Amino acid sequence: MSPKTTPSRVEASRKALTIDPLKVSPPLGAALALLSVDRGMPLFHGSVGCTAFALVLLVRHFREAIPLQTTALGEIETILGGTDNLESAIRTIATKSKPSVLGVCPTALTDTRSEDMAADLRLISERLGEDLGDTLLVHVQAPDFIGGLQEGWAAAVTGIIDVVARPRPRRADHLTVLTGAHLTAADLDDLRDTIEAFDLTCTLLPDLSGSLDGHVPDNWRPVSLGGTSRAELEALGEASAVLAIGEHMRAPAELLGARTSLPVTVLETLTGLKGCDRLIAFLSEMSGRSAPPKLRRDRSRLLDALIDSHFAAVGQRVAIAAEPDLLRAMVTIATDLGCQVPVAVTTTRAPGLETLPVDRLIVGDLDDLETATLEAGGCDLVIGPSPAIRAAKALHAPLVRVGFPQVDRVGSQHDLFAGYRGTRQMAFAIANAITESHAEHHLRPPHPMSPEMPHTSEVRHDSDAPVAAG
Amino acid sequence: MLTDRLAPVFEEPACATNRAKTDAQKRAGCKAKGPTPGAAAGGCAFDGAKISLQPIVDAAHIVHGPIACEGNNWDNRHSASSGSDLYRRGLTTDLTELDVIHGGEKKLWKAIRQAVEKFDPPAVFVYQTCVPSLTGDDIHAVCAAAAERHGRPVIPVEAPGFVGTKNAGNRLAGQTLLDHVIGTGEPETTTPTDICLIAEFNIVGDLWQVKPLFDALGIRLLSPITGDARYHEVTYAHRAKASMVVCSQAMVNVGRGLQERWGIPYFEGSFNGVRATSEALRTFARLLVEQGADADLIDRAEALIAEKEAEVQRQMEPYRATLEGKKVLLYTGGNKAWSIVQTLQDMGMEVIGTSVRKSTDHGKARAKDLLHEDKKLFGAIPAGEMFRMLKDGEADIMLSGGRSQFVALNARRPWLDTNQERHHAYAGYEGFINLAKRMSLTLNAPIWEQVHSPAPWEEGYTA
Numbered sequence: 001m002s003p004k005t006t007p008s009r010v011e012a013s014r015k016a017l018t019i020d021p022l023k024v025s026p027p028l029g030a031a032l033a034l035l036s037v038d039r040g041m042p043l044f045h046g047s048v049g050c051t052a053f054a055l056v057l058l059v060r061h062f063r064e065a066i067p068l069q070t071t072a073l074g075e076i077e078t079i080l081g082g083t084d085n086l087e088s089a090i091r092t093i094a095t096k097s098k099p100s101v102l103g104v105c106p107t108a109l110t111d112t113r114s115e116d117m118a119a120d121l122r123l124i125s126e127r128l129g130e131d132l133g134d135t136l137l138v139h140v141q142a143p144d145f146i147g148g149l150q151e152g153w154a155a156a157v158t159g160i161i162d163v164v165a166r167p168r169p170r171r172a173d174h175l176t177v178l179t180g181a182h183l184t185a186a187d188l189d190d191l192r193d194t195i196e197a198f199d200l201t202c203t204l205l206p207d208l209s210g211s212l213d214g215h216v217p218d219n220w221r222p223v224s225l226g227g228t229s230r231a232e233l234e235a236l237g238e239a240s241a242v243l244a245i246g247e248h249m250r251a252p253a254e255l256l257g258a259r260t261s262l263p264v265t266v267l268e269t270l271t272g273l274k275g276c277d278r279l280i281a282f283l284s285e286m287s288g289r290s291a292p293p294k295l296r297r298d299r300s301r302l303l304d305a306l307i308d309s310h311f312a313a314v315g316q317r318v319a320i321a322a323e324p325d326l327l328r329a330m331v332t333i334a335t336d337l338g339c340q341v342p343v344a345v346t347t348t349r350a351p352g353l354e355t356l357p358v359d360r361l362i363v364g365d366l367d368d369l370e371t372a373t374l375e376a377g378g379c380d381l382v383i384g385p386s387p388a389i390r391a392a393k394a395l396h397a398p399l400v401r402v403g404f405p406q407v408d409r410v411g412s413q414h415d416l417f418a419g420y421r422g423t424r425q426m427a428f429a430i431a432n433a434i435t436e437s438h439a440e441h442h443l444r445p446p447h448p449m450s451p452e453m454p455h456t457s458e459v460r461h462d463s464d465a466p467v468a469a470g
Numbered sequence: 471m472l473t474d475r476l477a478p479v480f481e482e483p484a485c486a487t488n489r490a491k492t493d494a495q496k497r498a499g500c501k502a503k504g505p506t507p508g509a510a511a512g513g514c515a516f517d518g519a520k521i522s523l524q525p526i527v528d529a530a531h532i533v534h535g536p537i538a539c540e541g542n543n544w545d546n547r548h549s550a551s552s553g554s555d556l557y558r559r560g561l562t563t564d565l566t567e568l569d570v571i572h573g574g575e576k577k578l579w580k581a582i583r584q585a586v587e588k589f590d591p592p593a594v595f596v597y598q599t600c601v602p603s604l605t606g607d608d609i610h611a612v613c614a615a616a617a618e619r620h621g622r623p624v625i626p627v628e629a630p631g632f633v634g635t636k637n638a639g640n641r642l643a644g645q646t647l648l649d650h651v652i653g654t655g656e657p658e659t660t661t662p663t664d665i666c667l668i669a670e671f672n673i674v675g676d677l678w679q680v681k682p683l684f685d686a687l688g689i690r691l692l693s694p695i696t697g698d699a700r701y702h703e704v705t706y707a708h709r710a711k712a713s714m715v716v717c718s719q720a721m722v723n724v725g726r727g728l729q730e731r732w733g734i735p736y737f738e739g740s741f742n743g744v745r746a747t748s749e750a751l752r753t754f755a756r757l758l759v760e761q762g763a764d765a766d767l768i769d770r771a772e773a774l775i776a777e778k779e780a781e782v783q784r785q786m787e788p789y790r791a792t793l794e795g796k797k798v799l800l801y802t803g804g805n806k807a808w809s810i811v812q813t814l815q816d817m818g819m820e821v822i823g824t825s826v827r828k829s830t831d832h833g834k835a836r837a838k839d840l841l842h843e844d845k846k847l848f849g850a851i852p853a854g855e856m857f858r859m860l861k862d863g864e865a866d867i868m869l870s871g872g873r874s875q876f877v878a879l880n881a882r883r884p885w886l887d888t889n890q891e892r893h894h895a896y897a898g899y900e901g902f903i904n905l906a907k908r909m910s911l912t913l914n915a916p917i918w919e920q921v922h923s924p925a926p927w928e929e930g931y932t933a
Contacts, residue, residue, distance in 0.1 A: 016580035017532065018540075018564040019588075025538035047600055047631035048505055049514025053542040055873065060546065060891075065853075065876035072505040078604060078632045089508030096509070108536035109600045109632065112570055144536045145567045216921070217880055220857035365560075387545065387560075407546075 010349050013364030020366035020387060022321050023347040024404065026142040027105040028054040029152030029181055030159075031068055034138070036206030037160070037233070039100035040224040041093060042140075043069045045086055045117065046107030047078075061405040062212050062413060067223050069093055073109060082110060086117075087124045094128065094135045097222040100230045101136045103156055108144035136230070138163050148347035149404055150248045150323045153181035157205060157252040160233065165259040168237035173287065175202040176239040176262070178253050180246025182326035182403070183270075185213040187418035191245070191270065194279065194419055197295055198287040203232045203239070213413060237262065241286060245270060245418075246325040247352050268352065270418035271329035271426060272336050273302060279419070298420035305424040306337065309431035314338030316434050319373040319395070320358075321366060321384035322403045324350035329417060330383050330402060331356050333426045342376040345369045345384075370394050381434050398433040479641040484726040485718075485830070505635070511850075511873070514631030516599050517543075518639020521890075522721060523595055523627060523646070525671045525696040526704060527551035530591040533562040534578050534609060535599030539631075540564075547890055550675045552698050556589055565601060574607045582616040582624055592701040593623040593651075603630035623701075625650045640669070640720035647695065647704060648727040655705025657692060662763040664692035665754060666710035668724045668736070669717035672697025673890050676897035680741050683751060683778070683898060687770055689758065695724060708732040712757035714739050714750060717806070718830065735761070740806045741897040743813030744782050748775045778899045786817070789906040792913055793817045799865035800824040801851065801874055802888055808836035810869070810888065815840060817906055822865050823848055853877050867913060882921045884912045 031042035031054055044051045051070035058066040071085040086104070093102055106117055121139050125132060139162075142155035157178060175195060179188060188209035195202045204210075210226035217225050237260035244253035244266045257264035265282060269275040276299070280291050291299075318339045320330050327346045334341055341358040345368050353361060359376065362368050366384070370391035373379050382392040385403040392399035406412040416422040483489070505512070513521075516539060524531050524547065533540040544560025551557065563581045565574050582594055594616070598609050609626045617624040629642040657664075665684070670677055677697045684691055693699070693707035707713075708728065715725040718738040725736035735757050739750040755771035797820050800810060807824045814821050823846045826834045837847055853874070859865055860881035868878035871889030878885035886908055888896065896905040924930040 015584060016563060016577045017582075017584040017588075018537075018560070018562045020560045021537060021541040021544065021562060021564065023537050023564075024541045025536070027538065028542055043508070047514045048510050048512060048635070049517050049631035050538055052511075052513040052517060053538065056546060057542050059872055065880065069508050070505075070510050071507045072510045073632055074504050074634070075632045078600065085507040088506075092506065092508030108538060108565070109604070112601045112604050143567075144538050145565070145570070148537070148541075216882065220854045220877065220880065222853065 009361070010353055011360065011362045011364075012349070013362055013368050015364075015368075018365045020390065022323075022345060022365050022369075022385070022387075023148040024057065025054065025107075025144050026147050026149070026152030026155065027107055027140075027144060028057065029149035029154075030103065030105045030140045030142040030156035031066075031152075032058065032149070032181065032208070032212075033153040033156035033160075033206045034101060034103035034140070035066065035068075035224045036208040036211050036227040037101045038210065038224065038227045038229045039098075039221075040103065040211070040227060041067050041069065041097060041099035041101070041222075042103045042105060042156075043071065043089055043093060044105050044107050045071045045082060045115070046073055046109045048072050050107040050109065057405055057407075060407040062214070063410065064212055064214060065225075067097070067099075078109065078113070081113070082115060083120050083124075086120055087127065090124055090137070091128055091131055094132050098133060099135055099223045101138055101160065101233070103138040103140050103159065105140040105142055105152070105156070106144075111143045111145065134230075136163060136233070146348070147350075148323055150181040150246070150325055151348065153206070154248045154252055157249065158255055160205070161236065161252055161256045161259065164233045165236045165256050167260050168235060170240055170262075171238045172240055173200050174239045175200055175286065176236050176242050176256065177202050177204050178242065178244040178249045178256065179204050179206060179208070180244075180249050180325050182246055182323065182329060183208070183418060184415055185209040185413040186416040187270070187422060189213075190416060190419045190421055194295065195283060197292045198283045198289050200283065200287050203236065204228060205233070205236065208413070214411070236260065241265060243267065243282070247328070247350060248325050269325070269329045269332055271423050272332035273299075273306065273420075273423065274336075275329075275332065276302070276420050276423060295420065298424075302420045302424045302427075305427045309427040310337050312431040312435045312438075313427075315340070316381060317342050317377075317379040318381045318383060318430070319343045319345075319369055319379040319391075319397070321345040321369045321382070321388050321391075323347050324353055326403050328352070328356060330426075331358055333423060334383070334430060337427055337430060339381075339430070342379060343369060343372045345372070366391050380437065381430065383430075398437040400429050400433050479638065479645055479723060482641070482723050482726070484722045513636035513639070515629040515633045515635065515639035515642060516597060516631040518636035518641075518720075519627050519629035519643040519646070520597055520639070521547055521636075521671070522640045522643035522669070523696060524557050525549040525551075526593075526595070526699045526701055527557045528554040528592055529701045530556060530559075530561055530585040530589050530594045531597065532578075532581055532585055532594060533597045533599065534565070534574060534581075534602050534607065535562065535597070536565045536601055537562070539597075539599045547671075548674045548892065549671045549697060549890075550673075550678075552678075553700070556591055559589075561585060570601060570605055573605065574602045575609075575612050578602075578607065578609065578612050579616060582612070582620070586620045586622070591622075593625060594620075595625050595627055597627045598630050600630045600632050603632075623650065623654070637719055640717075641723055644721040644724040644727075647707075647724060648731075651701075651704050652724075652728070653705070653708045653731070655702050657706045657709055660692075660709050661690050662711060662761065663687075663689045663758050663767070664710050665689055665758070666693040666695060666707045666713035666728065666734070667691060667697070668695045668713055668715045669721040670694065670697045670741075671890075673895070674893060675895045676741065676901065679895050679898040679900040679904075680747070683747075683774065684754075686774055687751070687755070687767065689754060689767075695721070708734070710734055711761040711763070712736065712754060714754065716740065740809040741901065742806055742809035744779055744816060744899060744902050745812055746806075746809045747898045747902075748779065751775055782899050782902055785903045786906055789910040790818060792910040793819050793906060795820060796866045796909075796913065797822045797864065799856065799859060799868045799878075801848075801856065801868060801870035806833065808833050808840060811837055811840045813902060813905065814869075816902075817909075822846065822859075823851075825849065825851065857881050867909065882918070884909075884915070884918065886912055
């Protein structure tokens with residue numbers, strides 16, 4: 001990568017008070033991964049609120065039914081132990097909803113109690129016996145205290161692999177792909193199409209594009225409406241290789257590799273020309289075929305998109321707030337276009353972040369995004385989830401929405417960021433947002449950067465405020 | 471200690487559910503049956519406490535807990551503000567493992583200081599959650615010390631999630647207001663027509679549809695609890711001459727507290743629909759006159775009611791044809807199911823069933839009177855059954871909260887949000903027309919014909 005900006009060092013926000021969190025809880029991410037498995041059902045071991053908050057936020061983002069249950073711990077169970085509730089919840093769900101995969105996620109409450117869930121689940125499994133039916137019980141180790149959505153997502157995948165993966169006969173021309181939490185349903189569709197364009201087949205785990213892609217089902221189901229099937233889970237080892245997308249999928253991929261003896265390849269990002277090229281090179285090698293004409297055309301279109309977009313983007317300042325792997329994707333496309341990234345905010349200190357070409361990289365919140373960018377002299381564009389709209393407004397910059405949650409947009413699961421086509425669309429999105437914003441500014445003298453904090457101004461709930469969706 | 475505080479809020483003598491109980495039932499308490507593990511829905515006590523107090527728009531609301539309590543939850547209500555938007559900021563101590571090991575009190579202390587320095591709010595609310603409650607963080611002590619240091623109220627809200635349901639949290643929030651806020655301030659002036667609205671949260675501006683009615687009658691909304699409230703307005707609620715509890719399940723204890731401590735009469739009412747709104751205005755007029763307001767208030771209220779009701783009849787005209795005879799399935803988590811049933815019937819619609827999950831016995835009786843049949847009153851309906859009712863066309867439209875919307879939408883039937891995530895205000899006379907308009911628009915939307923039309927590969931397809 002060309003030396004566009006100086007390498008960063010990862011700063012931790014030293015505030016005791018988090019203001020406008022960027023982070024959501026790891027169990028929420030775990031739930032999302034479990035919902036991307038066909039007939040999946042996540043269960044939070046905690047108080048009812050732990051489930052209710054995650055459920056409401058998932059509903060607001062996806063606008064789909066979200067099956068998500070709770071062990072409903074009260075104060076008595078909190079003191080004396082929640083094993084009875086856990087058993088009773090598992091029994092109720094297994095017999096009533098009959099999920100294919102039931103993923104049990106601890107919460108901060110049970111972690112603080114240090115409940116031995118692994119032992120509990122073994123005992124419960126034995127006691128339930130036939131009541132459990134075909135339900136696969138998965139223990140997700142995604143503690144609430146470490147990381148955010150992508151860490152919980154990866155932990156759920158690790159939990160699934162731990163239960164189902166075993167050596168199987170190799171299957172030529174088939175890939176087991178572990179998909180990162182930063183990919184949208186559209187990204188997964190595109191990835192699958194790309195793999196199939198090489199006459200390869202694949203199993204995606206998790207497969208958000210099968211469950212939360214916003215289709216209208218024919219019948220009501222109390223469990224997830226699609227995703228990686230149970231048969232596919234049983235056959236994870238039946239492939240010629242494991243491909244993981246996103247650094248946070250490295251641990252589950254390595255576990256799967258160890259269990260199945262399959263070779264493992266981790267691609268950090270599919271956003272940006274270089275990342276896409278690496279995928280195509282990998283697929284060419286796996287299939288022994290060169291890239292088909294459609295993909296060559298897509299690459300050519302991307303080159304043209306980069307050329308057309310760079311006029312607006314080059315030298316512009318982009319502030320980004322996203323979880324580590326999505327951040328990597330967004331920093332890549334922004335800097336590939338010639339933008340500078342004065343400030344990037346993320347949720348946790350993940351491996352590899354320190355090499356990102358950004359001026360400041362802060363593990364922090366959306367207030368850090370706003371204040372650090374102001375300190376750095378402002379920006380031309382903000383990239384982040386929909387609650388970043390406040391920071392964007394304070395910075396007088398447009399917001400390109402990526403990541404979770406997006407509560408003021410419909411259809412965000414169909415936004416495409418990955419592959420030649422997704423990179424092309426993101427390049428256009430960045431260039432168009434900057435162009436539009438500059439065009440507006442040409443109509444009147446530019447805004448002076450106001451040092452005043454936005455809370456002092458009289459702001460009303462309005463249609464483009466971050467909560468204006470449900 | 472918490473249990474000691476929790477018991478009284480459920481021995482609420484003004485609670486209709488409680489009044490209807492036998493002595494033995496009363497002794498068993500309201501918490502006898504907790505939520506069923508694996509088959510539970512709804513928020514926790516912290517959720518309930520926060521939604522009750524957060525509409526105080528100029529206060530800082532700090533959640534002392536791990537990220538799940540605020541990171542998954544901030545700014546997710548549509549309580550509207552006419553001024554400050556500090557209440558919409560997501561403020562939390564974001565506790566980590568180290569805070570659990572070493573205790574989170576110091577972090578909370580620093581967090582309060584940072585909030586005061588950055589936002590200079592008139593007051594800070596600190597919400598206790600499960601984890602620090604379990605590890606024993608004494609938020610009362612921290613808040614007391616911080617209040618002294620910063621020279622402003624720092625109020626502990628002791629309602630960790632595991633102590634009960636959202637409703638328990640609403641009540642604990644009410645108790646917090648009685649213990650720490652109400653009675654601590656004085657208004658510059660008082661009038662004989664000062665009122666207090668309790669448990670009205672100004673969801674998408676509900677309050678602003680009602681307030682002009684009070685203004686027209688010269689009635690002053692002294693203390694909103696807590697919709698679009700400024701902190702100081704809540705401190706002098708004890709100077710109101712009458713109060714109305716709008717969501718009686720949520721904060722009836724505040725109405726009773728005002729009555730017991732300061733002799734302020736209160737009533738339970740609703741702004742859902744024309745009849746309920748008129749009833750509320752009449753009751754306020756009567757109570758205020760009893761408290762010494764000019765007697766002509768009653769006549770002026772009647773005149774306003776007559777004028778507004780006539781206006782509603784005129785404004786309803788464009789929507790009547792669409793709504794007449796349409797069948798509604800009502801599945802609201804709100805407690806005033808009866809008043810919505812009444813509203814829909816007033817629009818000429820047929821309510822084929824309503825949930826009364828959160829209704830009081832009185833509310834259930836009113837709903838039964840309106841529907842004439844017991845079988846139209848439901849507890850929880852399994853989602854599969856609701857889906858069937860809609861798919862088979864037993865209902866033309868469903869009104870419910872956000873979580874159950876997909877039952878209707880996946881059955882490809884119209885749905886309207888009548889809970890807190892909605893985007894339109896349905897209070898008072900104006901809200902009645904709004905609701906009629908939104909239902910008409912949804913029922914007449916061209917998409918329904920399209921989503922039911924056969925695909926090219928299905929039988930019955932025509933080009």
